[in-house]
Amino acid sequence: MKKLILFFIPIAVLAVVSCSENSSTVPEPTEPISREDSIKITLLKPSPTKEPYILLEDAGLEAELIAQGMDTDNQMNGKISVEDADRIEILGKPVSLAVNSEEVKYYGPIYNRYFEVMPILKKEYKEKTGTELIVKKLSDVNAFKNLKKLYVVFPTEKIDSLNLSANNRLEVFETYDTRIKVVDFNGCEQIKKINFTRSPHPLMNTNLLDKIYISQCSKLEYLSYNGDTRILDISQNTNLKYLQIINRGDLYQLEIEKLDLCNHPRLESLFVSVQHYKSINLSKDVYAIYENSKQQNTPNGFSILDASTGGAEINVCR
Structure with a gap:
């Protein structure tokens, strides 16, 4: 009888280990990701601000820069890298665009991103400060030394x-x-x-x-x-x-x-x-x-x- 018992113990242990291994491969159910979280992951993923950087006084203008893909740290932190600032040649978009023009092709991707990102920035800013996110001054544009076209078509105070x-x-x-x-x-x-x-x-x-x-x-x-x-x-x-x-x-x-x-x-x-x-x-x-x-x-x-x-x-x- 002792031999018989000893013979079955390893088999039992093996069965337990085998079941344990099989159970670990079964994926646990996950909740579907929201549209807002998806945008945060893909379009608003924060990164450290490169040095040297410029301080921005106006949160509203910083949001415009982030939404248009110009402030690439994707953070409302009052900073934009000099590298990003020097790349800005066009800010905003013309009052009117000719259908099927080159300008439409240029601004299309920018404003597809803009309309995805800006509502999230406004929502988070209001939750944090209790106030609306709006451009209050435009003096920060003086730091954009290569700016060639400025279209102020966004809301301002x-x-x-x-x-x-x-x-x-x-x-x-x-x-x-x-x-x-x-x-x-x-x-x-x-x-x-x-x-x-x-x-x-x-x-x-x-x-x-x-x-x-x-x-x-x-x-x-x-x-x-x-x-x-x-x-x-x-x-x-x-x-x-x-x-x-x-x-x-x-x-x-x-x-x-x-x-x-x-x-x-x-x-x-x-x-x-x-x-x-x-x-x-x-x-x-x-x-x-x-x-x-x-x-x-x-x-x-x-x-x-x-x-x-x-x-x-x-x-x-x-």
Whole structure:
């Protein structure tokens, strides 16, 4: 009997070990991962901020940089590496994009990421601080020395002033529904386009623009302006080709004697939707085009010309 017992003990042990090994290979059930957690793992995986780095004052702008894939540490930590900052040439996207254009192809992946990431950043910020995540100042963009195109199409709080003089490579500035009162472009020697346009949503127009400084912007070709025209000085911007001056509702009753465009012989497009100009003075060359086109019943030689709303006279400069 003793032999029989000894014979079966190893078999029993072997059976137990075998069952144990088999049970360890059975995967335990896991809960499905949420969409938010998936985005955090794939698009918002944090990494250490590379040194040297720049300190950012505005959490709202930092969120914009992260959402657009420009601040690659993916952390709301008030820092962006100098390497990341120096790579920023375009911030934001144009007010309008042509269908099937190269710009659409460029911005498509960026804004696919943006619309996935930004809601999570806003949610986490509100849970942490109890306040909404919004751009409160734009002065941090001065650190982006290679910035060429700045599109302020994201929500901002009221900004009293924005000085872009440090961004001397800036070529394009565009915004609508601006909450910015004063913008200084002097020092932006390369800038060719400044576009303060109206929001495509009429009920969203809360324009606060009072003044822009552009006297040193000698290469400026395109200007769309909807601020206080009493203090708009374009006398030094002699390369202007496109000029749009949009009426701002709270300044509707102003009366201004004239719009002097004598120093702008390269004008190709003129749109003046301002009731209070009594006269518009054009350079001799531009006026000749205007007169010739009137006789041919064409749009006055310009791509756009609307200066008749307020009954303004079109005169030649003497």
